[in-house]
Amino acid sequence: MTLEDLRERLSALDTQLLTLVAERQRLSREVAEAKRSTGRGTRDYQRERDVLMRARSTAQSLELSPDLAESVMRLLIRGSLTTQERLRVAAGGQGSGRSALVIGGAGKMGRWFVEFLASQGYQVCGADPAGRIEGVSWVADWRETALEHDLIVVATPLQIANRVLAELAARKPRGIVFDIGSLKSPLRTGIKAMQDAGLRITSIHPMFGPDTELLSGRHVIFVDAGSKEAIDAARGLFASTMAEQVVMTLDEHDRLIAYVLGLSHALNIAFFTALANSGEAAPRLAQLSSTTYDAQVDVATRVAGESPDLYFEIQSLNDYGRESLTALRSAVDRLWQAVSGNDAADFAAMMRQGREYLAGRVREG
Numbered sequence: 001m002t003l004e005d006l007r008e009r010l011s012a013l014d015t016q017l018l019t020l021v022a023e024r025q026r027l028s029r030e031v032a033e034a035k036r037s038t039g040r041g042t043r044d045y046q047r048e049r050d051v052l053m054r055a056r057s058t059a060q061s062l063e064l065s066p067d068l069a070e071s072v073m074r075l076l077i078r079g080s081l082t083t084q085e086r087l088r089v090a091a092g093g094q095g096s097g098r099s100a101l102v103i104g105g106a107g108k109m110g111r112w113f114v115e116f117l118a119s120q121g122y123q124v125c126g127a128d129p130a131g132r133i134e135g136v137s138w139v140a141d142w143r144e145t146a147l148e149h150d151l152i153v154v155a156t157p158l159q160i161a162n163r164v165l166a167e168l169a170a171r172k173p174r175g176i177v178f179d180i181g182s183l184k185s186p187l188r189t190g191i192k193a194m195q196d197a198g199l200r201i202t203s204i205h206p207m208f209g210p211d212t213e214l215l216s217g218r219h220v221i222f223v224d225a226g227s228k229e230a231i232d233a234a235r236g237l238f239a240s241t242m243a244e245q246v247v248m249t250l251d252e253h254d255r256l257i258a259y260v261l262g263l264s265h266a267l268n269i270a271f272f273t274a275l276a277n278s279g280e281a282a283p284r285l286a287q288l289s290s291t292t293y294d295a296q297v298d299v300a301t302r303v304a305g306e307s308p309d310l311y312f313e314i315q316s317l318n319d320y321g322r323e324s325l326t327a328l329r330s331a332v333d334r335l336w337q338a339v340s341g342n343d344a345a346d347f348a349a350m351m352r353q354g355r356e357y358l359a360g361r362v363r364e365g
């Protein structure tokens, strides 16, 4: 057989494989329906384990790599979970007959919320001078609307969000209002103005990016701003997803985020800055690779591609931001001391402490 013949056979096989994948996706939609009618949850870890174990043993008998089989099955399970979650969100949606306004609707997370709310049956209006989404009713300036919506989502950059909340407090909308800011300290005065006006305000932080399709394994943080009705409604929006809900206070949120976002961004910024300043070594590094270096470069590349304005806000506007940066500086100092002082014992102590700490927080893949 020629190379062309062989490739033709491969292409035919690929079509067959994808036809089967489509069939699997169709069946998983039926499974979603069966689970919903019997009141069962979407995700079933036991079943997933069985599917993966079965794939591994089938692979073995076919002389195929069990790791390859497992990776393929993980992708397929992810695909079917995404489909099932979407169906459940649509079926469980409380938006029918209700309206929502997304202020900052053309931004990355604003768009995510426009689509998420529309999929729950909300009549969504976007407000953003910077752009619009085709097929969605839109105003450039939210102040032009009568603010009669059942739900108002504030999805603008942080400092604007604080001003929007303060202005909303003066307009006294009857609906439930929440922001989706990555930090809450810069929103303190806006949230307080809403509380003082007796309005239904809460504050949420979806811990995922705008490209996220499957919420399983993701967290959504809900900050209690004193209105039970508002926090319950916001939590209700995510009830039919598989996202994990966490409730905390404003200060607790920012202290944790100083590490979860602040520290990890800072570490990557320090990493690529050190690399970029490495002079002659830099071009040669590109030709080498090691597992750790490649993985770190991947993360750093994503960080370097993010918005400098947002990332600066995340560092500078957090009341607790200096705490995590100081922790990073002390850690680098200690490493410096251990290495330059030839202190192998302290170096080993750092490694051991890290291993023990990280072993306590392994997450499911």
Ligand SMILES: C=C(O[C@@H]1C=C(C(=O)O)C=C[C@H]1O)C(=O)O
Residues within 6 Å of the ligand: 028, 031, 042, 043, 044, 045, 047, 048, 051, 076, 077, 078, 080, 081, 084
């Ligand atoms: C399809 C199902 O739903 C989910 C997806 C699975 C899969 O794609 O194999 C397995 C378990 C569930 O988490 C199911 O429960 O069978």
